[in-house]
Amino acid sequence: MSEITQQLNKQLKNNLNEKIIKDEALDQWFTGSQIRGDIRILKDTLIDLHIGLGDVVLVCLKNSAVYPVLTQALWEVGAVVHPIAATTPEKELQQELAEHDYAASIVGENLVDAVLDDHMAIVTALHLETYSILHVIRYRDLMGHDAATPAEDDLALIMNTSGTTGKPKRVGLTHRILKNAVEHDIESHRLTASDTTLVVMPMFHINAQAIVILATRLSGGKIVVAEKFSASKFWNQIRTNGVTWVSVVPTIVNILLINQKALQAYDTDIQLRFVRCSSFALPLDKLTEFQTKFHTQILEGYGMTETASQCTINPFGAQKVGSAGKAFKTNVAIMNDGQVVEKPNQLGEIVVSGDHVISDYLDPHPDSFKDGWFLTGDLGYIDEDGYLFVKGRKKDIINHGGEKVAPAQVENALSQLNFVKEVSVIGTPDNLYGEAVTAVVITRGQQSKELERQKIIAHAKATLAGYEQPTRIVFVKDYPRNATGKVIRLKLREQVMSNLVGKFA
Numbered sequence: 001m002s003e004i005t006q007q008l009n010k011q012l013k014n015n016l017n018e019k020i021i022k023d024e025a026l027d028q029w030f031t032g033s034q035i036r037g038d039i040r041i042l043k044d045t046l047i048d049l050h051i052g053l054g055d056v057v058l059v060c061l062k063n064s065a066v067y068p069v070l071t072q073a074l075w076e077v078g079a080v081v082h083p084i085a086a087t088t089p090e091k092e093l094q095q096e097l098a099e100h101d102y103a104a105s106i107v108g109e110n111l112v113d114a115v116l117d118d119h120m121a122i123v124t125a126l127h128l129e130t131y132s133i134l135h136v137i138r139y140r141d142l143m144g145h146d147a148a149t150p151a152e153d154d155l156a157l158i159m160n161t162s163g164t165t166g167k168p169k170r171v172g173l174t175h176r177i178l179k180n181a182v183e184h185d186i187e188s189h190r191l192t193a194s195d196t197t198l199v200v201m202p203m204f205h206i207n208a209q210a211i212v213i214l215a216t217r218l219s220g221g222k223i224v225v226a227e228k229f230s231a232s233k234f235w236n237q238i239r240t241n242g243v244t245w246v247s248v249v250p251t252i253v254n255i256l257l258i259n260q261k262a263l264q265a266y267d268t269d270i271q272l273r274f275v276r277c278s279s280f281a282l283p284l285d286k287l288t289e290f291q292t293k294f295h296t297q298i299l300e301g302y303g304m305t306e307t308a309s310q311c312t313i314n315p316f317g318a319q320k321v322g323s324a325g326k327a328f329k330t331n332v333a334i335m336n337d338g339q340v341v342e343k344p345n346q347l348g349e350i351v352v353s354g355d356h357v358i359s360d361y362l363d364p365h366p367d368s369f370k371d372g373w374f375l376t377g378d379l380g381y382i383d384e385d386g387y388l389f390v391k392g393r394k395k396d397i398i399n400h401g402g403e404k405v406a407p408a409q410v411e412n413a414l415s416q417l418n419f420v421k422e423v424s425v426i427g428t429p430d431n432l433y434g435e436a437v438t439a440v441v442i443t444r445g446q447q448s449k450e451l452e453r454q455k456i457i458a459h460a461k462a463t464l465a466g467y468e469q470p471t472r473i474v475f476v477k478d479y480p481r482n483a484t485g486k487v488i489r490l491k492l493r494e495q496v497m498s499n500l501v502g503k504f505a
Helices: 003-014 032-048 066-076 090-099 109-116 175-189 206-218 231-241 250-258 260-265 284-294 407-414 449-463 489-499
Strands: 019-023 028-031 056-060 080-084 104-107 121-126 134-139 155-161 169-174 196-199 222-225 245-248 274-278 298-304 309-313 331-336 339-341 348-353 373-382 388-393 398-400 403-405 420-430 434-443 472-475
Touching: 003 032, 003 066, 003 175, 003 206, 019 032, 028 032, 032 066, 032 121, 032 134, 056 066, 056 090, 056 109, 066 080, 066 206, 090 109, 104 109, 109 121, 109 134, 155 175, 155 206, 169 175, 175 206, 175 309, 196 206, 196 231, 206 222, 206 245, 206 298, 206 309, 222 231, 231 250, 231 260, 245 250, 250 260, 250 274, 250 284, 284 298, 331 373, 398 420, 398 434, 403 407, 407 420, 407 434, 407 449, 420 489, 434 449, 434 489, 449 472
Parallel strands: 019 222, 056 080, 056 104, 080 155, 196 222, 196 245, 245 274, 274 298, 434 472
Antiparallel strands: 019 028, 104 134, 121 134, 155 169, 298 309, 331 339, 331 348, 348 373, 373 388, 398 403, 420 434
């Protein structure tokens, strides 16, 4: 077994009779023995289905206690886990399966028909402690491999990350990269066996996978899995389960500050050791208000899928508001015109390297790497004290509540509507989500704008994941364009913000 898998097994062995993972939706704790039993059942099934070393398995499930079971069982036979959003539309799911070689899919009952499509496959229904009926769909058109012990540099996890073209880049993380990243997370967050965390981030994200689940398991702590974030339930979940820390995005911080049910549910008996927050910087007033109102500290950090999550973190007791903290076991620099900038406070592209950073994507993108550095596409600077400040993105990706939205993906979907002549999707400032997914539409003018607006909303719900759906819709007659007719997105954004205030959906 790889070292990370050995440590996961050690955690179960040391806690056979201890409750270590709870599923909030089921209101049930599971012991190390129960988790190990489910892993054994799934592992035997994988071996029987000839799923083994190097085989990629697509996982499409809501947050649940079965996720750690799936991950460990697949790793133990040498397979690779590729989790995607449970809200992925059926057509997008089928396209994913068509474009890549998957040995199998693991889904809930509601998606069996979608992932089967026209494939010849073996469908196996498993009854597990952590999931009532789990379906393993083994595709017959792929031979598969025997189960075998993975090497440290074998792939463990594949995750999609949005690209500027709208086509997701596939990030491949090895057992070694994950182990290194998780060890750094444990040290920087001072995690111990006394800690209990609450998972509210989606489990197809690297944040939940590495920083929350793997780091907690390897440090011997306990995990409480929520199907999704609920403001009204949040503080009761913290209190009831003795949660000591939680990882969130700024959107969640903002919601907890204004949601009346959340505010009523909080009391000073709740003692969170810290709240980890990343994705985009919190305004000073929001950070201060949260820390004062809820008697805890917020640690802001910076990371991404390509780095198995964390690159920088604000140190305990030495936070600098507005910054993403200091580099932790990561080389972080600023690059301008292909050269690393030595002076502090120089704005440029953030570049990173380290033992937890990929050296290439699964589908090569050589322009993302230079001289051993990964080019993040983010703009920022490092101050004289070594704190990183993230100021924006070179790319057009929209950051909506921690979710990365590729404009082209949304544009392609909305362009299917026959009354839409052109559509450009941009990010506009939003106090709650950081950026709103804003569709700027030129129509053929055959219907009322209100009817067109409703049709756009309905079509988006049918064709896009929840976080990709436009939260603002603006109608215009034309866009600012360059000499070749290409839309100048920066000018379009400026026009939307200055001229169309109050006309958003």
